[in-house]
Amino acid sequence: APADGDSRPPAHASGLAPARPRGARHYSPVVQRIAEEHDVDLDAIEGTGRDGRVRKQDVMAHIEAHGASPTARSSDEPVLHSESPYRPGAGGSQSHGPYTPPAGRPLSRMRAMIGEHMHRSLRTAATCTTWIEVDMSRIEIARKELGVTALPLISRCVIHALVDFPLVNAWLENDLHTVHEQVNLGIAVDLGDDGLIVPVVRGAQDLSPEGLARRIRDLARRARARQLTPDDVRGGTFTITNPGQFGSIMATPVISQPQVAILDVEAIVKRPVIVTDQFGEDAIAIRPMVILGLSWDHRAIDGAIAARFLANVKKRVESYEA
Template sequence: MRAFVGQRSVRLAKGLSSPSLQHTSISPRCFRVPGPKLFHSSPVLCQVQPYLLADIGEGITECRIVQWFVKSGDRVSQFDPICEVQSDKASVEITSRYDGVITAIHHQVDEMAIVGKPLLDIDVEDETSPDIPPQGDTAQDTATTGGDAEPESTMVTSTIPEEPAVKLEPKHSGLAAPAVRRIMKEHDIDISKVAGTGKGGRVLKEDMLRHLSQQDSMSPAPVLNDTTANEAHETVRLSPTDSQMFKVMTRALSIPHFGYTHNVDLTSLTRFRRKINARAENLPGHDKTSMTRLSALPFILKALSQTFSKYPKLNAHLDPGSDGDAPQLTIKHSHDFGIAIDTPSGLLVPVVKGIQNHSIISLDAEIKRLSALAKEGKLAPSDMKGATFTVSNIGSIGGAAVSPVIVPPMVAILGVGKAESVPMFIDNEQGESQIARRERAVLSWSADHRVLDGASVARCAESLAKSLESIDELGLSLK
């Protein structure tokens, strides 16, 4: 691009390279010459700003790019969504802090972005009004200064650099659900070749599975020789969730675990839940299709909270100390329990806060809310922090006993096994033993043996069992 400008304008252009402006990047597109006019009286001075990934909380150092809402060349305003990132704990939507134009995007979908490093570059526009007279005033300026006359106009050649090409992802990959993106990565599928049946052509999980089945039916099974079979392997990068689990469990290896396992008779609790659920079904106008049934988990959390009022040391954080500092145990008065939830992206542990203030009904609603957000990948950072104790309900998948691993800085964890119907000996009213069908589950405890002795853990566990086996003694209020 060639632009013919006056003497005063040349001095302005030279001034832009002065030391006071050396740290400001000036975009060539800002100097426009509309028709015969040399410069706009209020030119737009553009400054390219790198947009840095901020710390989204909990000491996160890197995030995975889930999807971009913008591309190079798009104009954005403050608070416009730019992209969605996923840390090892939650997904967060990043919004713009500037008004301007996107000039470069530094990461593709599924790449890892480092906190404090640029996500993209934005051409930020600032309206300025330097004293730039029109061409007609140039001669008067020269006469006033008394300097030697210079040519009326000077040719300045400015080369506009081409913007680097940004490789864009397929059309619907950024909007795909986590399950769809996982299938894409596992099977190396180009999503643009999959016919989407969702809203606006969005590709659903069912579309991906149908596409895979069609590929399997069309492709003959390969014949592998022994060499090919032995060499077949795949190296995958740990997801953010798996990376966080790797770090936490590595730290957990330094904790001396004390294990305690016992059987709990849940027959009374099971009958009570069935009675409550049946009563809800028979309410006038009740929509059975949207019915939410009470599970055993809110009862276990509430009974555990009441038990911790007698054994508060299990609801605590341990600071082991460093550089000669003495270890400290901080007992938490608020019962904020993390609940392990299996999701498409891995195991997540959202936190139910203030359990001592909840009723069974409100606990059940909060558990269902957090579970739904976890499976959709929409948990906020605040939903994931502050746990004082962890409950892993492995029984929802299967299995009886489990050996749960303590997550520091907590000092204990409880694993709940699957409830099963078993024959048990019980005493009747006459004191005679008889066999009856009972509902039984195994509770598995792990405690930090540096601060909790075995006897204290055993007493706490048996106190919880007594509360669960006698529902009347729980003293729970249903709202």
């Protein structure tokens, strides 16, 4: 019976079922999201799942039956800042329109020729690259004594190695393999924005270190002054490129056709290395080191020849005597 003073009839007296306490039902995140998007009261849906659980299918069926539509943003939802560049529908800052690239211009004749030559080389040669690290201590001493840069002294060591490995001092044109006795050494010269050019030191094997240094200086000077003749850039049998003068430490040079190899000389950098004295004792010392990279054509030579050639250059550089 009702407690004294409480004249309200029981809830079931009117024939209605007792109200389910809010919070007693549990819904999956998917069901809750769909209900929020379509403004659906989940308590009004009879679930068909286990223990009356409301499933996704129940919500979708309710939406289809009652024609519910996605809700608009509630009035108390904070609006986005009017100046935000990420506001939906806004075009961002009004001071910037669509990007319009500047007008292009044709490549210079030299740039186009370099591009065509490099592209042809990559299409033609089976290019591989092998690197070796070399101690430049002896070269550094010698260049200071002779008053020259390291390039002609390294070049001198390379020339001797080419004489020992003539297969590297060669051309390959289609199936015609030409091995040269004379070393015509190409030296890549940077021309700034105009590109580069490779004048040739002919008969480089017959020049002294000082004579080689003079020839390289002369060709580089005339190249930058645009005073080279066609003969100055023909007939190279092997090329050296020297981007290390700008500080780079490793590269993969592209072979100059129809040659079969090219040597890349990188920056001389002081590094800690392990050195062994005459008694077999190891120690850590600071040495001027350089990485030499040889790109070579696998159609003409194999990796063993490339590695032995680089080892020969390394031995000559590290034992150099002025």
